[in-house]
Amino acid sequence: MEESKTKQPLIIEEWNGSSSTKLFRTATITASPSLSIQRSANRFNHVWRRFLDAFVPEGFPGSVTPDYVPFQVWDSLQGLSTYIRTMLSTQALLSAIGVGEKSATIIGATFQWFLRDLTGMLGGILFTFYQGSNLDSNAKMWRLVADLMNDLGMLMDLLSPLYPSAFIFIVCLGSLSRSFTGVASGATRAALTQHFALQNNAADISAKEGSQETMATMIGMALGMLLARITTENPLAIWISFLSLTMFHIYANYKAVRCLALDSLNFERSSILLQHFIETGQVLSPKQVSTMEHVLPLWTTLRWSKSDKFLHTRVILGIRVSSLDHHEMANLLNSAVSFYKTAKYLLVERQGIVSVIIHKDSTAADILKSYIHALVMTNLMDEKASLHLESQAWMDKQYEDLVQKLKSRGWKTERLLSPSVIWKACWYSESWDEKTN
Template structure:
């Protein structure tokens, strides 16, 4: 009886079979019984090679396509609106007016760019370290600020005396957009990359953006021509496109299932874990996570872990040691195996970090703080503190193992503490004798 082998040719870029055949071993022959249409295959391969990462869908996370579709749509609406706002901006500068001078227009454009660049530097100083930890929120905030910038450009000709001031406000708004959008995009690219292919994903993102830009420019020029001279039509189109832009951004961010650990995600995970011992997956947490930028913790869905404030990286001089400073050596001795010291006072939990502490210590101390806060709801301060150390000793390593098991990347920690650190020597603490 002849031996046969099922044989396939596969397109390695997309893991798709091109030809399937039966190979007869004894006769050294094969018969093709299925072959994909070469023309449609080549067309599809060309499109995917230009716009999708190599090896898609196996080379990226499952939330990649949904995010990119909505992100492309919001980008398209942005480029269409930019034609309307740019038209108004050029009119305000004086393009087409016989009284306008080249030096005047140049000065206004220079002042606009200078303000934007200065604003970007200032924004980076104050918020640069938070862009990784709150990538979703800043992604939305960046696009909202872009909408503000376009709105400033559109209304600037209406107020000739305030034209330069409004122009600079718009440039400041867009400077936040540039910094926040670029930084969060880098964080999301790292999230999408499953095969160390961040550069490929970034390149395909550029191709997608170019396609959206070209389409947006063509549609924008058509819309600008149709609405030329009709103020009502211009504003209606602008507001409608802005509303769609924010909706598409919200949907794009909602598609994300980030696996990194930040403060908000740790709070959501730990709340459920302390209640029933279950560790939520990234998909479960993404449905509960607040993605809108907020200035309050009200109505977040995990209020029970937020009634006390956690100061991570507190000054050691702000610590009010229970029983006085004579008990401070005992407190340090209890934390001798950790790179942090934890205590509570009034409605605040203070964490003093060692100068050699790392991201793993930030996560551990933050989990410890939330466990202590949870215990303080039912126990007195002394019992709560004692039980929190017991919980960390017995359950923290199990908790971390279960996090990794359900898909969390425990090596990607985006918890940003305050800047203060302290130094103490573990060997000296172990030998302390409290008098």
């Protein structure tokens, strides 16, 4: 009996895959009566999978959010059009500098190129100073704006040969425009990578995105060189090609950011969610909100108005207490005693704008609560009610229910995406402490 057991064949199966749920058998090894190996008949799938692993994150598609694929498709297409146009704009720029002309000097061309790059570096620093803290909270908007600025920069390069007397000014303007692109695109890419990562695989997603971009670059360069050769000495063909590709680039970028269903809370998404909750008692999903929020600054739309539709435009988070006048300060102190004794924030209504004063010891949860409270007060403003009393009553009754429903719909309620530079204050009263004790 024991001898028969030892003579049973030993079978070893070889499996391959990027995750435990995405394995496929590649070979079967049998050790009876002699060693034999039977390889999988469908070896093409194995080779294809190995090739695909260089461009998609490990565990794909389960390791990324559902909006990863459509975004990457449109993002790759817009990148492809960018690299094709780069060949046309670079050709025009080199021509304007004097490449190929006997009268051109090396030192002159070097100086012009240095001045162009210097302007871009300074522009990048200034843009980071003024908008660096705002990029994370408005990733979709700045992602689109960055590519539009890149289009403007390439347009400046293409125009430079047409105005020799203003060449330096035009190329510096183009470099300045592209510097905004570099800062905004890099910062928003980091925010989007964190959004896509479902399994703490942000580094893997970033690396694979680099492979995708490299592939798009190589294809774009090849097509760009072919197009540049075809359109040489034909300015009309160059401009038609450039403008056509630019229009496609803008469209692809718009489709890319529209695919994104971000689950983090920023000013506008919080406003949309709150207003729908007040009207229906229900919370929208990230996908539903993504179709309603703006992807360009509000001033670019003709529908801009100070209506309930844009509650977040009437709220200022983190103002300076020293900016208030004496009358406003008196109202603030009265509100602090009457409504906000235990809160880590104070609300001030000034000419239709609700300003939020944040306590220096406030947490991320306090900041989110203060902003929702300010939106509620703004929503009640047209009803001519007692804003502080009515809004506080709504918060006491509805806020916890709102937060729970947000979590159940997949929203991240740990923090509110807002500029990192927020003015804070500290207030206390000995009489309050005595009463509470």
